[in-house]
Amino acid sequence: MSSVGTRRFISEIPRAIKHRAACLHRARQNRNYSQSSENTSAIERDIETPGKWTVTGALYLERLPIITPPLSKLEQEYREYKLQQETEQSLLSDFEISKKEEEERLANQKKNVLDTPIHLRNVPVQTFQDKEEIWDKELSQFTPADRETEADRNNDMKSVSRKLDQPLVLLLKKIVNGKDFWYLPYLDYIPRHSMRQVAEKALTDSCGTNLQFQTFSNAPSGYQVLHYGNDMIKKTQSNGSKVFIYKAEYRGGIVNPDKDKHILDYAWVTRRELRQFVGRSTSRLFNKFTFF
Structure with missing residues (x-):
């Protein structure tokens, strides 16, 4: 072997060693993956299968503050x-x-x-x-308007004119599986519809077409995973619902709840009032959607 060939052979040794080490490392990874996949395959079949979850779109309809809050x-x-x-x-x-x-x-x-x-002496000047x-x-x-409205004095939670210095969010009370609960307007996924269209349709189907609102984005502002109970799992053949929440701004109109959609009641609630309606974990999620 010539001196040039010898130098080339020696220079190729580190590259071959690195290549062999990489192959051994990938082989170990493949063996570890094959062993771990056997343990997790059952969990993936039961939970991560797309058919085991219900995809839902919900609309977070917010009425922004109208007046400034009082100074501290x-x-x-x-x-x-x-x-x-x-x-x-x-x-x-x-x-x-x-x-x-x-x-x-x-x-x-x-x-x-x-x-x-003389002609300028008696001229009236303002x-x-x-x-x-x-x-x-x-x-x-001039008399300024009262910060407290009639809805505040009567504690009318169905009025959008209450709590003018705070943001309000629309919640609906529905019956699901024989139980009533408060949540955002929501609707299960409809084929050939975007998730934003599903969320907007959830509001119009539940509260009528009289509401004027503006959805902020085609992308959801947040999501929530709701796990069903045993009875609901057997009834729906689904482990739960993955809710994609879209945020919208209230622009006008009134709420006309559709009783055919099992809407029992509705309310415009503040951030502090959310917890008594939807619970602690859900209220924490909803409070991240507002900046006031």
């Missing part, structure tokens, strides 16, 4: 501090400068009244002071 004690103190700081350090506004110039001009006119032409008096009068006659 710390926020109120900071607001007063900033107002005082702005008053002490700010410059004169255009209105204040014009008012000051007008006062100086009127004072000069009173001193030199004889120099003012001064800045007159404007301020008119604005102050309009402000005194």
